[in-house]
Amino acid sequence: MANAVGYIFGLAKNVRLIRTIEAELAEAQEESRQTGKPARRFKDFTWSTLKSWSRERRVIAKAEWTKGEANPRFIVTSLDTAEGRHLYEDIYCARGEMENRIKECQIDLFADRTSTGTMAANQLRLWFASMAYVLVEGTRRLALQSTDLADATCGTIRRKLFKIGALVTVSIRRIKFAMASGCPYKAVFATAHRALCEAVNTT
Numbered sequence: 001m002a003n004a005v006g007y008i009f010g011l012a013k014n015v016r017l018i019r020t021i022e023a024e025l026a027e028a029q030e031e032s033r034q035t036g037k038p039a040r041r042f043k044d045f046t047w048s049t050l051k052s053w054s055r056e057r058r059v060i061a062k063a064e065w066t067k068g069e070a071n072p073r074f075i076v077t078s079l080d081t082a083e084g085r086h087l088y089e090d091i092y093c094a095r096g097e098m099e100n101r102i103k104e105c106q107i108d109l110f111a112d113r114t115s116t117g118t119m120a121a122n123q124l125r126l127w128f129a130s131m132a133y134v135l136v137e138g139t140r141r142l143a144l145q146s147t148d149l150a151d152a153t154c155g156t157i158r159r160k161l162f163k164i165g166a167l168v169t170v171s172i173r174r175i176k177f178a179m180a181s182g183c184p185y186k187a188v189f190a191t192a193h194r195a196l197c198e199a200v201n202t203t
Contacts, residue, residue, distance in 0.1 A: 008092050011059060011074040018072055020045065024063035025070050038066035044084040047076070060084040105133045108155035142199050143192035149185075160185050161192065 111129035
């Protein structure tokens, strides 16, 4: 904290920690039973390990009941001004969301294929993967928000929206794509096309 740098880390759950939030887990279980939906409670408390920590630290617990079972999670933080739920849902979980986006670029768009013999060639591959991610993310953000693919991963968008068989006819004035009438995602494709055209026309 001397350099105005705080931290939030995930804290491995154990029997002692779970015992601390038994009441909150019971409340979440009852709410989930009544509503049929996941329920969660948060608890903020100071904590210290039996041996490894030099002092007590702030711990935030998420006591969640989902899919018929308990799903407790814990974080430890040096930040003492923000509300616990905000730190967990908006700050800590955002880190996980960023990791998901990196994973999309690596797995769905092949950014991990850096096996060529030169650094320059590997760097070019990473550039291509990064540019592809920007294009797919732009499509998801601008054109798919009102569709079934609004929260789809890059891999799902590639598979269901881009890898579609079509008859391509090129003339002097236009390029025409003739898609099969039975294409299961033709409505999504049409919606995305309209949205992208509108976005281009307004810029």
